[in-house]
Amino acid sequence: MEKQPKDRGLSLIQANQHAEDMFARMRHALIPGIGPRNASAPVRKRETRARAQAALGLRITLSILIFSFAGMMFANRDRLLASFGYEGVPALPIPGAALDNDDQALYWTYALYDVAKLRSRFGLRGYYAIDAARARRNLDGLLNSVSLATLGEISRYAPVAFPSVPRSKP
Numbered sequence: 001m002e003k004q005p006k007d008r009g010l011s012l013i014q015a016n017q018h019a020e021d022m023f024a025r026m027r028h029a030l031i032p033g034i035g036p037r038n039a040s041a042p043v044r045k046r047e048t049r050a051r052a053q054a055a056l057g058l059r060i061t062l063s064i065l066i067f068s069f070a071g072m073m074f075a076n077r078d079r080l081l082a083s084f085g086y087e088g089v090p091a092l093p094i095p096g097a098a099l100d101n102d103d104q105a106l107y108w109t110y111a112l113y114d115v116a117k118l119r120s121r122f123g124l125r126g127y128y129a130i131d132a133a134r135a136r137r138n139l140d141g142l143l144n145s146v147s148l149a150t151l152g153e154i155s156r157y158a159p160v161a162f163p164s165v166p167r168s169k170p
Helices: 019-030 037-075 077-083 101-113 115-122 132-145 148-155
Strands: none
Touching (some): 037 077, 101 115, 101 132, 101 148, 132 148
């Protein structure tokens, strides 16, 4: 009696057409979140889409919070650094209201062009950070209300158009 060899070319899954469905039901019974593949594909797509939409909202909210925090830190950097004991260069003080327009215009002119004269004339001590754009705006705002003598002093540093005298071409 001769033994017939077993056909080992097919696996058990290939031999049984319903084995995949059986394994899917078994997986579903053991792990409740996993169901048969063909039934859960649309459900998984919906869940993934819902999670992605929630994640997008969360990402937008977090990015707005981070940028707001960074903007707040940037706007208050001097105050925050001072609380840690860091001393930066102080800003140029604004001239007092007791000064007339001529002296204020000279103050901003000297701040822009002649710091030594600013210190000697207005008694400033130490070193200051000068915001040139702000100083120029303040000076431009005062030019219409200063005397001609002050305009002459300012014109030694920068070209100034006298409001009452037409400018001649050189």
